[in-house]
Amino acid sequence: MSRTLEVKVLRQADPHSGSHWETFDVAYEAGMNVTTVMQRIAANPVTADHRDTTPVAYDACCLEEVCGACTMVINDRVRQACSALVDTLLADGAGVIEVRPMTKFPVIRDLVVDRSPMFQSLKRVKAWVRVDGYYDLGSGPRVTRQEQEEAYPLSRCMSCGCCVEACPQFNDHSAFIGPATISQAVLFNSHPTGKVDRDDRLAVLSGVGGIVDCGNSQNCVKVCPKDIPLTDSIAKAGRDTTTYKIRQWFGR
Template sequence: MSKQVTVAVKRQDTQTSGSRWETFSIPYEPGLNVTTILQRIAANPVTVEGESSTPVAFDACCLEEVCGACTMRVNGRVRQACTALVDNLLAEQPDRITLEPMTKFPVVRDLHVDRSAMFESLKRVHAWITADGYFDRGAAPRMSQDAQEDAYPLTTCMTCGCCVESCPQFNDGSSFIGPAAISQAVLFNEHPVGKFDANARMEVLAGDGGIADCGNAQNCLKVCPKNIPLTQSLAKAGRAATKYVISRFLQK
């Protein structure tokens, strides 16, 4: 008999319904990833007990770890389904692969969660450069090579949610904006055009739910799939917030 891969999936029909586990058995193929496994289940949604089920809902877009949409807990660790290779997962946990939705976001259905909280945090910190019209304003200010190299890793953030999933301070009871939004605020505050809106970002970083809520556990750094130097961003944000609060006090 050909080799089979056992996959246990945590299912949930609606945001408010309870969850249940279903187990599927998929024929092994070299090069399989979790997204392909979910597609195989969708093509034949029958559990190992022979019960007829439904395709597992999940989110995906780029299929190459750029959009962050397919983020879920695979074998208990938060990561992207599209780059989670079955061979590596079986080496970690040979008997089965487990798939669960992230725990810090509302479940839409099955493995699909609503990451709006992260996008709301990006809105709060004004994580963009204001374009006041689209007329020709001449050349933009130049950034030094060193500044570009410092900024580049921060631009690779895909708002996937791995960092906030691992962060003990990001939870239902807190207004903490989380490490990804803080890192984006640092990115735009250091940009030669973005820095014109720096004070608006500093009001958020220095306010409720801002950098003071970070407990410095550094879990976020360990799970970021893009290896973004989050603790450097958090330290920069902390120093900038202290300076901002002092200068605001002195201006009174």
């Protein structure tokens, strides 16, 4: 006998409408994830009480948890729909699969939210290496294995938004720039060439919405799907902004 999953989705027609729950019955398949659930709903957009509806709008791209697109809140935890396996959700004791959009970004439709503020913040902290140009000027700076091993985990940030979703300080009333961006600033400040812009980045992190707004709840590091040591980055940024401010004090 085929099993059926009860799936609840918080739907919203557009940025200006209110939201409401819709429930779907979806046939269970071995190994399925929440993205597959959305695909099955799209192919048969009928609610559990037999009303015709529209397919759920959702983001999905790589389905391997490297692009960050399909981030949403599933059974009260922010995560990627692609790596949210139904079997795991059921084993965690959930009778129902409950899906809603992230709450820290404006909803476009259903589960699609506008995360462009994350990319804007990357501009503010100059999250790039300012090279002289793209002609061949020989190899890059020598980097030790240890330095690479410190940089690589930070460089895996896919701007998915999990950390800011879980962060109590990142909200409508605060200008907090968020853990992901702080960590990127730390990454580029540690690069032999990237550090020429170090003080510009530290100026941003020292300003409004910068490092002092972190409430140290440490939620970010718990939800990061890539296990990025975000709290280490924040601690490092804290120390660096302090020395930066002292240097500013002495006019250098």
